[in-house]
Amino acid sequence: MRTLRLVAALLSPALLLACGTGTGTGDGDGDGAASDPGPATSAPSSPVPAATGRVSTPQLALVMDTGRPELCLGPVAQSWPPQCRGLPLAGWRWSEHPEHEEQDGARWGSFAVTGTWDGERFTVQEAVPAARYDVPGAEPTATSTPGSTVRPSLSPDELAVVAEESALLPGWRSAAVVDSQVLVDVVYDDGSLQEWADQRWGRGVVVLLPLLSGDRAP
Missing domain, CATH: 2.40.50 (OB fold (Dihydrolipoamide Acetyltransferase, E2P))
Incomplete structure (x- = not known):
């Protein structure tokens, strides 16, 4: 069971986010390094998705x-x-x-x-x-399964940049590089945020772990 973690100081999501000016986009199949997605995949403008149930x-x-x-x-x-x-x-x-x-x-x-x-x-x-509360709690359900897809092979420095840029995601809470992937805690995802992350960085590079679990919008 994941337990509530107390840390020495609040982590601030105010990170320096570097956005390039190129127009290339990922193909969603993980066939290459993550690239600047350009205007088509700029940061989601909508707030954190709502749940239907x-x-x-x-x-x-x-x-x-x-x-x-x-x-x-x-x-x-x-x-x-x-x-x-x-x-x-x-x-x-x-x-x-x-x-x-x-x-x-x-x-x-x-x-x-x-x-x-x-x-x-x-x-x-x-x-x-x-x-x-004596029933073991489940881990947050990832909206993409870690290690389940062929993904771009990124260097540690590239993954660190992706982890910083992941703060663009609405409801972002924290990010960590684990086993050549970036695991990101977000408040909630109806699937649209994971889809955006796959388009921006390549499928399987970023795995979202919603901190609220439940129904998704259709």
Whole structure:
């Protein structure tokens, strides 16, 4: 089970993104190095995709409230109280979830949360506190399977650039180079973000791992 990871400092998605001016595009079959996709595959202009049905956190997540409730997905600062860059959380009442901590006006707790996602806000329908969460959680479902396709052979330096450029993706949370691929945590993907990543960098180079799992748009 993936557990909530506390890191020493918040990771900032504010990366220097280098965009070339060429017009070549990937063919989607992974037959060559990743190239500048040009205007046709510029950064997605739409926000994070919405889900058509219920979604859930496939692991325990931190609910943080320093003035408004937020659902923390991704890195959390190891401070007291903790800090994170969270999603707006609707329908949350602390009186219904007493299993939490308080400090200096902040409230927080770890929960497995189920609800709906409209692309901007998570609306809670059910929350199981960490103390009662004894069913192993599943890993986030990749929208592309690591290692499953023939992909361009990129150098470590090229993969590092791709990892930085992946911050273009709506809902980006973090990226890491693993076994010659770039694994990217995003809030949610209905398949369109993975399709864009395949077009930009070549199929199989970037694998998206949505932090909310559930139904995809048709």
